[in-house]
Amino acid sequence: MQWNAIYGQDKAKQGLLNYYQSEHLPHAIMILGKEGTGGLALALALARYLLCEEKAADGTACSVCPACLKTENLVHPDLHLTFPSVPMKAGEKAMSKNNISEFRKFVHENPYGSVFDWLQFVGATSNQKGNISAEECRQMIETLSLKASEGAYKIQVIWRPEYLGKEGNILLKLIEEPPPNTVFLLVAESTDGVLDTILSRTQLVRLQPLGAEAVQSILMQHYSISERDAAQAAQIAEGNVAQGLGVLQQSEKDLLELLKQWFNGVFTFNGLLIGKWVELMDKTSKVQQKNFLLFAQQLLAHAFRIQLIPGYQPPLPEDELQFVRRLSTRNFSADTISSMDESISKAIYHIERNANAKIVLLHLSVSLQYTLKGTTLKAL
Ligand SMILES: [Zn+2]
Structure with missing residues (x-):
């Protein structure tokens, strides 16, 4: 993983570089960022x-x-990797070293993947949650007490110290007083699951939430996804690359075409078109329905920004841009936009809770029409 291929984390990168250049690199760094923002990619x-x-x-x-050449393939003898593991065979212990060749493949294919993605990758069963065991901690102590074999540093990456549990206490002395030129890079998503005793011994480096543009660049650069698909997924990924990939996997229909059909029915008050659209949507998965509604919210927000901000250029592919520009000529009021946004959020809420999609989407369509007329519809 190359430094300049880490998008959207300039502040964290600069902070880390400053430590190094001023010869004050902390010996234990906790990179803290939400899922899919690139913590592991940055550590590597x-x-x-x-x-x-x-x-x-x-x-x-x-x-x-x-x-x-060795770090690129994660085979450098001074780069040690610890991550949540599961037993690969019956009777085998859950240890990173037993999962290491699979982990190298996983990181190569999906450097922004979540632990969930990783466990899926190794075929973990639903009750195998992944673990960093006491034995693994003792192994770390042993490995790091050996001299660096090639490099100037010995580096221990711990992906998701949340999985250490109280076993993490085994590492306290090592993290506090590591052997010379040893650097711990812990990559966490939340401080809640990390022992306070570990947290207090590390220098915290926070990642920024990723914007849609950064997610799009990552999807294109690291996953070779086309510009159009990457842009569409990035709109609804909520700054999470792993979620963006999930959107692409779930994507059964082109979201823009679905949105055109729907808005056409809503804005022209055409019940027949709306009915057809509801039937079409009802055949898609809950995830797709939710993604579609998030997409609609994003494009409405862009249309409103075009109205408000002269020269505003939404970061969208050409066909979506044209659609959003046309939408913006409707000159929505702030109240209309916020009421439409709220109605869509409510529909997402109901769909996530398994409400009947037909009823939710029909109700939503009618609510939007009421909003456009300047009246309101009773709550669902
Ligand atoms: Zn080099």
């Missing part, structure tokens, strides 16, 4: 940089030295 990019033999000052590793 930093590890690669630290171990590179010909690094540039801006965080770029050379990509060609022997160390870079």
Whole structure:
């Protein structure tokens, strides 16, 4: 993972680089960011940089030295990886070293993946939640007490210290007083699940929520997804690359075409068109219905911003941009937009709770028509 391929985290990157350049790199760093914002990708990019033999000052590793070739494939002997594991065979212990070749493949394919994605990747059963065991902690102590074999640093990445549980206490002394040139990079999504005793011994580096543009770039660059699909998924990914990928997997129909059909019915008060659209939507999954409604909210918000902000350019593919521009010529009032947004949020709420999709979507369509007429419809 290359430093400049980490999008949307400039503040965290600069902070880490400053530590290194001022020779004050903390020996235990906790990279804290929500799912799908790139914590693991950033930790691996930093590890690669630290171990590179010909690094540039801006965080770029050379990509060609022997160390870079090894870190790229996560096989550098001074880069140690710990992550939630499950037993690969009956009778085998859940240890990172037993899952390591699978983990390398996983990170290569899905550097922004969640623990859920990882457990799916290794075929964990629904009651295998993944674990970082006491034995794994003792192994870490043993491994890190050996001298660095090649690099200037020994780096221990712990992906999701939340999975340590109270076993994490085994590591306290090591994290507090690690052997020389040892760096711990802990990657957490929430401080709630991390032991206070560990938290207090690490330097916290917070990730920013990702904007839709960053999610789109990541989907295109790291996952080779087309610009159009990446832009559409990024609109509804809520800053979470893993969610964006989920949207793409679930995507059964083109969201823009569905939205055109729906708004056509709503804005022209055409019950027949709305009825057809409801039938079509009813055949899609709950996830798709929710994604569609999030998409509708995003495009309405862009249309409203076009009305308000001269020269505003929504980061959208051409056909969506045209649609949003047409929508903006309706000159919605702030009240209309906020009421439409609220109605859509309510529909999402009901769909997530398994309400009958036909009823929810029909009610939503009629509510939007009432809003457009300037009246309100009784709550569902
Ligand atoms: Zn290098």
